[in-house]
Every structure is written in C-alpha cells, then in structure tokens.
Amino acid sequence: GENVEQHPSTxxxxxxxxxxxxxxxxxxxxxxxxxxxxxxxxxxxxxxxIRSNVGEKKDQRIAVTLNKTAKHFSLHITETQPxxxxxxxxxxxxxxxxxxxxxxxxxxxxxxxx
Amino acid sequence: xxxVTQSPTHLIKTRGQQVxxxxxxxxxxxxxxxxxxxxxxGPQFIFQYYEKEERxxxxxxxxxxxxxxxxxxxxxxxxALLLGDSxxxxxxxSPLAGGAYGYTFGSGTRLTVV
Numbered sequence: 001g002e003n004v005e006q007h008p009s010t011x012x013x014x015x016x017x018x019x020x021x022x023x024x025x026x027x028x029x030x031x032x033x034x035x036x037x038x039x040x041x042x043x044x045x046x047x048x049x050i051r052s053n054v055g056e057k058k059d060q061r062i063a064v065t066l067n068k069t070a071k072h073f074s075l076h077i078t079e080t081q082p083x084x085x086x087x088x089x090x091x092x093x094x095x096x097x098x099x100x101x102x103x104x105x106x107x108x109x110x111x112x113x114x
Numbered sequence: 115x116x117x118v119t120q121s122p123t124h125l126i127k128t129r130g131q132q133v134x135x136x137x138x139x140x141x142x143x144x145x146x147x148x149x150x151x152x153x154x155x156g157p158q159f160i161f162q163y164y165e166k167e168e169r170x171x172x173x174x175x176x177x178x179x180x181x182x183x184x185x186x187x188x189x190x191x192x193x194a195l196l197l198g199d200s201x202x203x204x205x206x207x208s209p210l211a212g213g214a215y216g217y218t219f220g221s222g223t224r225l226t227v228v
Contacts, residue, residue, distance in 0.1 A: 001173075006156075032215060043204065043219040044157065089156045093214050100214040101147065101170050104156030 006105025139207030
C-alpha cells in the first residue's frame, strides 16, 4: 500500500542553525504535501503545504521543496529558535473512494537548544 | 471563530465496551475526517465524510463506524474495544469536498482502554 517515509526520527540543532527533514512517498498520484507541527499534548497544526505543480514554497523561516520525479519532499527551517522544538510530520495525499485523505510519516522530533 | 471541537477530551474504557466520540467542525466546513494517532506515530486515516456521505475509509476493522449529521458534526463509534484501540483520536475539518486540503485538526480525544 501507499506509504510515506520520514527521516530523521530525531534531530537536535543549536539555536540559529538550520534544520532539514526529508520525506519520500510511494503513490505517484499524490498531489498535495502538507507539513504539520505537533507540540507535546497538542493538536497537529499545519505550518506549510505544497501542491504538485510547484517545486518550492517559502514562508518566512520555513520552506518546502518537492521533487515529483524522485517522489521526495523536504522541510527546511532556517534560524531555528527554541520554540521550533516539536514533532514534525510530513504527509502526502491519497485518493480514497470519492474523497482525499493523508498518509503521514512517523514524525521527526526536533530539539533546538539555546 | 470557534475551531474544531471534540468531546470528550479524555476517556477511559474497559475492553469489550463501546465508545462514541464527537466532533464539531469549523463553521462552514462540510468535510470531516477522523484519524487515529497512536503514541509515537503519525495520524492514521479512519474515515472522511462530506455532506453526510462517506467519501473515504481507511484500513480499520468494521468495529469502527462513523456518521455525519445535517449540521456537519460527526460521531466516531468503536465497538468491542481492544487494548490496541488506545490512542488519540483526531477530527479534522476542511471546507473542501476533497477533504484533505487545508485540514484544521481538533485537539483530539485521548482514549485509554484498560
């Protein structure tokens, strides 16, 4: 079945450094790739997303790149801050019946130390 | 504007019992999706509903069922609970029929089966 693999599972950086999280997906029909941030005990929150007709998207310190040929996409966080510490999930869309759902990666725990 | 509201927030049930979880989407959102998030994993798709019709179903047993009401709120029912059903159950609403685009997640219901 369809799956999304996410690496690394844990990532520790110093404040001000950049962080990169990578994901690969299996379903070539996937056309929507969101990233979620989940703080401990809280709900996942959408931080950025990209559609398959775009190769890169940026929002302040966060950027996502997509390589459809290779079926991989990445999250880039620059100038990391302690409040960026959380679990990050990538996801890819799949078609199911008449709707669309998301398959999530297993998550990356990002720790930013000051 | 109220976000996605879920109730109850926490629940403890015994093996073999039945449980009903509730979700109210953001006002104006007609699509509701349910996800199961086991500790340490990414959310896993259970159901999507749009305009009271099931639009998608994930790889879950028939013990899981759901429905959507005319006001677009939704219920997730789980029968014959197993220990493995212990998880955070997330509801996501979207303004689009496709469902997965621009999800807003609720804070979830933490179900513990003992």
